[in-house]
Amino acid sequence: MIIGTAGHIDHGKTTLVRALTGVDTDRLPEEKARGISIELGYAYLDVPGAKERVGFIDVPGHEKLVHTMLAGASGIDFGLLLVAADDGVMPQTREHLAVLSLLGLTRGAVAITKADRAEPGRIESLTAEVRELLAGTGLAEAPIVAVCAQTGQGVEALRELLFNAARQMPPRAWQGLAPRLAVDRAFTLDGVGTVVTGTLHAGEIAVGDELVLAGRRARVRSLHAQNRVVERAQAGQRCAVALAGIAKDEAPRGAWLTAPHVALATDRFDARLQLWPGEARPLRSGARVHLHLGAQSTMASVAVLDGDLIEPGAAARVQLVCHGPVGAWRGDRLVLRDAGATRTLAGGIVLDPFAPTRYRRTPERLDELAACELPTTARRRERLLVLSQLGLDLARFAQAEGLAEPLQGWALGDEAHAALTHRLLGALADYHAKSPDELGPDAARLRRLVSPRMAEPLWRQVLNELRGRGQVAVRGAFVHLPVHGVQLSATEQRIAQKVAPRLAAAGAEGAWARDLAKDCAEPEPLMRTTLARLAQQGDLHQVVKDLYLDTPTMTALAATVRRLATEQGHVAAAAFRDATGLGRKRAIQILEHFDRVGLLRRVGDEHRLRADSALFAPLEH
Known part of the structure; x- marks a missing residue:
């Protein structure tokens, strides 16, 4: 169990820790010279009859050092709030209590220190004041003990109270989580x-x-x-x-x-925030705050997702846009202080470290955040899977949860999978009806038609599943319905064998249907039908009406297009013409064909490579 001391400056935190443990947590020369804690100090105490020991984090009480206090507070299990009998409740007493409460702490105690300096009746009246101060916080039921570190009054009783708390401390849920x-x-x-x-x-x-x-x-x-x-x-x-x-x-x-x-570093995350009841004004969207999370501190801006503001004492979901990268995992506690770092405003819990920059207030997104608030990893995953129409990235889910075992791949819920399959098969049927002479779209183009926002790995995964079940067929990078892959007749197979060497010899110039019919001594109508069926199967490609190129040639031309796009950022007709040795007319025809089938995209006078296109590249198994 980790105990964090808290309280106003000079209320005896370090002295009391020394009385309890025998350890002086002021270790720096300037701390000893000034008599105050500047840095976090640590001490330990063995629990009688147990193998464990409790650790003390002694935090500074000075207002200017609250950020140091917060660096230690996020990891404590038990808060020990100190109030000096001669001073009573002071500003940092209230702020440290706010910090402990906003961090969700419900285990703790209050020590009224310097009891030897109290006038008759002072301890009783101060105890009542402290009890009133604790009301409405997570420490409302905390025991209050009067102590004097110098004389030993109450020290043993406090020590035994801490021992009992340590014995009753439930173990942290560390199994299944990464360090x-x-x-x-x-x-x-x-x-x-x-x-x-x-x-x-x-x-x-x-x-x-x-x-x-x-x-x-x-x-x-x-x-x-x-x-x-x-x-x-x-x-x-x-x-x-x-x-x-x-x-x-x-x-x-x-x-x-x-x-x-x-490991992650995010500059925006979604959280549930509670504004401290003692705040005088609501917290509005656009407010600049100091964010304290773990031992880190950075500036951030607040965007309220449930409305435009949070009233004092109320809670709402927010997005925090940070001025620097922070480590934030689902379930982590955080504290906000005002822009001037003069007071503690709010506390909260991280919901999603991978917050979107757009569509952050849509009903669909708010449903996802509600799923992130479910109490167990299994329930969060199950609900997010139902809600994720574009699939759940399992690796990112495990990262956000901080799971010990890394996950791989993507998952898609049953309803989303069924809806996607319906759209995909419908899109293929429409494509075949409009372009009967083509085998089908390549996988990337089909994704743009069916689910353009779906991640490429999940799209490939779905296609492979459908192919395995025989619902779609794939030839190279092209996807089609199985019934669309028409089998060639014996005559068509004979003609295909005749045209293959002639198309290979024609290369990038291609061959016209009428010339192939003449060279092969076949009727021109039969040749046109056979070439169309070969194109439908993906063995040939009709660049313009009646002009055909074979797949090896088109694959080589596509490789040239990718190389030029990588080198120059785009593909110009002149550069493609020079790289292939073609005439300008044929080079433009081929580039326009690549535009139509989805390898390139026309932007003004330039052709831009579609980065997601797998055209003329094999579909992964």
Whole structure:
């Protein structure tokens, strides 16, 4: 269990931690000289009769150091709020309570410190004041204990209270989740190298693990958890991780140490936000705020998705547009402070780290966010699958959830799959009716006709499934209905064998139907019918009426088009003519054919390559 101390400056947080643990958490010379905590301090205490130990995070109480307090607060399990008997409730008392409450903390206690300085009746009246302060927060039922660190009054009672809380602490759900540690400090040790410290938010870390920190790979060289040397650490523990392959200045506060497959950095995410009841005004769309998430802090802008504002005490879904990349996973807690960093405004929970820039308030998108709020990974996945008409990216889902086991591929719900199949088969039937002499569209063109926003890998997956069930047929990159692939008669097969060498010899110039009929000594009407059937099967290609090229030639021409597009950004008729040695007229005819079938797209006088076109490239199995 991790205990976070909180409270106004000089209310005795560090002194009380020292009385409870024997450890002075003020470690910096300037802290000792000034008598206040500037950085996060740590101490540990063994729980009698148990193998575990509790860790203390001693946070600064000064108003200017609230951002440091927040860096440690996001990983705590139990809040210990201190109120000095001589001062009473002060501004930072209220703000620290707001932070603890907005982070969703429901386990904690209040220590009334410096009890030896209290006048008769002061403890009772202050206890009543504190109880009123806690009302309506997650710590409303927290016990209140009067202590004096100097004389020892109440210290043992508080220590036993913390021990009991640790014994009753439910284990964090770390199994099934990838490791994620929020770095709040980094330093270098002689003979060890770079060491980062932080609270392990999820999963487990073991010596030898390969992890990612700020985009760089690093190996766990050695490991401390709760100030003990260990081979393995689990979520909920304070950890010091010695890393090989990374320098101290490459591990800033706020960075995340994670498993490679869940590492992410987003500049916008959707969340559910609750505005602190004590706020005087609503929070409106467009507000600039300080975002605190994990141990990181950055500026962000708020876009309210449920209406235009959030009233004090109310909750709503929002999109936070960050001024810098942040690590945010579904379920992570966050805190917002105002633009001037003078007060805590709101707290929330991350719903989706992959928030869209467009259509963010549509009913369909809000339904997806409702699915993200379901209580278990399995239920979230099941509901998102039903809602995702364009399919669910399983790898991205696992990344957003921070799952230990990476997922691959795409999934499509039964209803969405049935609707897509219906549209696809209908589109093929229409295509065959309008272009009976063509085998069918290539896979990329068919996607543009049926579901242009669907991801290419999922589209390929669906096509392969339909092909496996015999609902569509594929020849090269072309897709068609099985009934459209007409079998050649014996006569047509004989003519096909005759024309094959002649078309190969004609190359990119192609051959005319009448010339092929004359050379093969076949009736011209029969030759035209046979060539049309061969084109329908994808063996030949009719560039203009009655002019045919074979597939190997068209494949080579398509390769030239792709090369020119890569080199020049587009395909100009003159460049294509020079690259192929064709005349200008034939070069333009071939380019226009590529426009029609979907390999190219005409933009003014230029031909642009369609990046998603697999024309004249084999369909993946």
